[in-house]
Amino acid sequence: MMRNFTQVSYFTLGAYYETELFKYLYFLIVLALYVAIVSANVFLIVIICMNRSLHEPMYLFLVSLFANELYGSTGLFPFLLVQILSDVHTVSYSICLLQVFCLYSYGGIEFLTLAIMSYDRYLAICNPLQYNTRMTFNKIVMLTALIWIYPLFINAVITYGLTGSLQLCGNIINKVYCDNYYIVKLGCSDITVNNVFGLVHMFTVIFGLVMLILYTYMRILKVCFSGSKQTRQKAFSTCTPHLASLLNFACGAFFEIVQGRFNMTSLPNLLRIVLSLYWLTCQPLISPLMYGLKLSKIRIVCKTLLFGRKM
Template identity: 75%
Template sequence: MINSTRVSYFTLAAYFDTGPLKHLFFLVVLTLYILIISSNVLLIVVISVNRSLHEPMYLFLCSLFVNELYGSSGLFPLLLIQILSDLHTVSAPLCFLQVFCLYSYGGVELFTLAIMSYDRYLAICYPLQYNLYMTSNKIAVLTAVLWLYPFLSNVFLVCGLTVPLQLCGNIINKVYCDNFYITRLACSDTTVNNVTGLVHMFTVILGLILLIIYTYIRILKACFSGSKQTRQKVFSTCTPHLASLLNFSFGAFFEIVQSRFNLSRLPNMLRIFLSLYWLTCQPLVNPLLYGLKMSKIRDACRNLLFGRKIHL
């Protein structure tokens, strides 16, 4: 029996020999990482230095972009190393650290999208009372919750439940470390892990999803019963958020399906793409969605890039 104290490394078995093409894959992935870093940093700087963007919606957006940088940094550096490597192994501490980073990234992403939908609900359904409901103290509390809860819950998940497991193997059939696959390697009892995962899914995750659904039902009602100006406001502010939400849900759905069901009949390249989709498309697409669709951010980016005056 191999227990967790003796497992010094894990093998990421989903990689396959690409021969001379590995340098091409490396350049493609590196280019994606540079685009993600540059686009998200640009929008963080734009929101930070432009005083007209110091509103709740843009502050939550800034938090979203910071999380994209965090999640990308938990994936891409190791991914780039593994593409060039011939062994595809990762040390156990680094593997558990990546699990923590990627799972906390997903938690912060869902919390942020839920809070952003709540913010849009207040702005559209209660425009006159918006400043009374969304105070600076409330913004600070919501921001603290969306960062602290995913981090603390994943400290418990990874350090408290996954690391102590007795493992009977060290081969993970993915291109990055995944908590579900590590748990499947356990030869000790995983009942607590499974129950904790189910409780978390049916309380926190389902609760956030229901909050999002409720807010958009109310927003749609306000849209259909309101004026043309109201509908234009809903379209301009909610379209990027809804597109980001659907993109994240689409990627998370395929990740769950791939983890829980046997998709060995699918081509290996397709399975790798599906497993990476939710970790790469959100950080890459979100800056484009919000930077191009939201006129205030678009104008502020233009002013910053072309040297025009920014209202500090």
């Protein structure tokens, strides 16, 4: 039976509650996080681009990763800052779809970048003699283009082709930002295509990337346990920050998926907000800190820049 529907021109974000007393505190916290994220990621991008010693495949992929952190953060934080100070938590239909596109494409680019970086580490550690011939400049350009073009295209199809064509029976999204799944649940028309496309995309792409990452790390661990002490040290020093970044992002995405698909109303509202924001706030902040502190080449360049000499 078809439910009554009207043309939706705006959405109301229903997860904001009792923020009047603390809204300036929340605003300062979010602003500080955004400034820290932008500063850390821009700093490392400049460090890598300005130093020829860092013009290696791993560091060039890091530039793509840091650029994506800036992209995803810009799709979220300015929006949050405006909403925190606003007395009416509404957003236009077009801006909401634009935010959905930005945040979901950010997630796709992040996951694909981490998968290709694991493949790069696999080649460097397991096939070091063939690394330079297999990871050529043309291949780096091709992989970087794939990292950005594929998620942007797929999420444009999902956001504007599928979600944007739905007839909606409501306009209340129970989150602090726009979410594709919550918009789809408001649909009056048949959402079977949306659900099937989402499941197929999740299974084929994410499952494939997970298998690639697991395979590369199984091979890397095999080399670590059977190789020399120097090989083990190189593997651990370059793979530890990557693995930590991957696990952090995967956990945040898992929290988001679970919260969206299951009834989590038993949890405090503030906790649900924190969990929904985790994958969008902690990853952009932790990644530059993790790579900047753990990768010796970046650490040396930073120390030289800050203190004027190698330490």
